[in-house]
Amino acid sequence: MSITRRGLLAGAATTPLLGGFPAVGLAETRAQSRVRPGQPGWPSPAQWDELRQRVGGRLIEVSSPLRLCDDAKATACDDVFKELKNPYYIGDNVGLTQTTGWVDAWTFQPSVYAVAAESAADVAAAVNFARENNLRLVIKGGGHSYLGRSNAPDSLLIWTQHMNAIALHDAFVGEGCTGKAAPQPAVSVGAGAIWGHVYNAVTTKGGRYVQGGGCLTVGVAGLVQAGGFGSFSKTFGTAAASLLEAEIVTADGAVRIANACANPDLFWALKGGGGGSFGVITRLTLKTHELPAQLGFVVGAIKAASDTAYRNLIGRFIAFYADQLFNPHWGEIVTLRPGNVIEIKMAFQGLEQEQAEATWQPFFDWVVAAMPGDFVYRAHPGVVMAPSRHVWDPAFLKAYIPGALRTDDRPGAPEANVFWAGNLAEAGHFINGYASLWLPQALLATEHHAALTEALFAASRKRPVELHFQKGLAGAPAEAIAATRDTAMNPKVLDAFGLAIIGGEGPPAYPGLGGHEPDLDAARRQAIEVAEAINELRKLAPDGGAYFAESNFFDPNWQDSYWGTNYPQLRQIKQKYDPDGLFFVHHGVGSEIWSADGFTRLPS
């Protein structure tokens, strides 16, 4: 189903929800198009100076390090491209994002100015300035949007990186919730913090668990607003479901609290409605959970000798997953590769090592029984466990599993600046194609195993198929499902046993930069392979839906894919808090009434 603009607007106009408008009716005339540098209406130097003063000097004229490539200073340019493999270098740079571009979709281009915000007051000043001067506004936290949502040329950027304070609470009660909600352990995090630093504070130092993402350099505000999955979200639910409160600057420049007791509609929209569409979050408070004593991982890789053996292996794994792993204990990824290899990188909690080994024993016994004729191990399987407090502890990881880790190798970089080796390929990458699809739990019923096996096999002929089991909540505890049901994400996530992700990427690249250009022909060929591969799975799950943060830039039915039946309500909330569409991101709520670059309002 695709949702038409006309239908939505008609619905929005009659909804009782709109009766409770905050004072967001803006004095300025509704803009039909936003202003670019050099055009009439672009703020004068004196006006920019005024903003600079209002934000305590924290207004930056943005220059990207990629500029060094302009005048053929080959060494300096090569150095920049080397640094693009360090996500901390990118994160510290106002003039970069973690993805350099996506073929035929978008290419990184810096904003004209940025406010390096340190407070909600700085953010409010930037929001007011953008609204009053009819500017294209963009927000960047960790800068990890694959779809270029924290990038807009000719814009004013609000950069939250320096708002990164982290404070733990033993008994948090949201503003206005006294007597209505029981105090609970929580953590308040500045919107620009990244997950690695949050885990270090909450788990390593604080002995608690907070639901965040897998990648350590992803930003907190971007992930929570997308929904947000990490290795153990099959146990704890999405990151959005753990949100207790947000401080947010809305389009009118007001600093608001959104929680279950204040602005509850906005609060709901922030839980999975997608970053960059409802305002600028300045602080988030997330529930913390009791930390399991130990966390465990199962790794291994099996290569099949023939297509027939590979089909059998996929079928056997599906049956094994449905029978033994489809429960709150198990998450993370199994990848089906075109070379007839299954790669296992699973995570678990709530089991002893012996229990985990016993769980997998029958599956590996079956594999071994067909060796060496049908299968060989590419990586011998193993089960490892670690005390939970050390799973995100940089010092422990550097000492005991250095191979799993990369560090920020710039001189003087903080010790806590680490990232998973598994995320290295994505640092600075240029995307060729990307798509995701939630796989309904009905496919795990025995009668569907053959069809699922065949679809996975067919897809794996084109591209590696990643099955992210922690990104579908079917099989999770009732409490986690209920909390996630109360978010704006597509309800399909509740019925999915996992999210299939299929992509293709190349190293950091930039069109037009000699020596660093993407191979566009190869990229386009790979984009086709990605589309063909995901279509094999879509035959079984035509309405599966896709994850907002990890999805196809070109999805024509994005409203339905990302939010399903929740979209009309999100559209109403957008209309209530941002009636003039100050906040725009690609395929974000309400973006259908703007041109693709967010500069021109489309005729209604």
Ligand SMILES: Cc1cc2nc3c(=O)[nH]c(=O)nc-3n(C[C@H](O)[C@H](O)[C@H](O)COP(=O)(O)OP(=O)(O)OC[C@H]3O[C@@H](n4cnc5c(N)ncnc54)[C@H](O)[C@@H]3O)c2cc1C
């Ligand atoms: C290498 C990599 C690994 C990933 N791993 C995971 C994973 O394990 N699990 C998962 O769920 N997702 C994952 N993602 C997807 C990730 O969660 C999203 O891309 C997320 O939006 C990134 O947030 P950010 O702050 O880093 O990015 P940004 O690009 O800075 O922001 C993303 C979006 O949020 C908006 N935004 C940022 N800050 C604010 C704010 N303060 N207020 C309002 N809007 C804001 C931006 O405008 C933009 O639209 C991964 C992405 C990458 C690149």
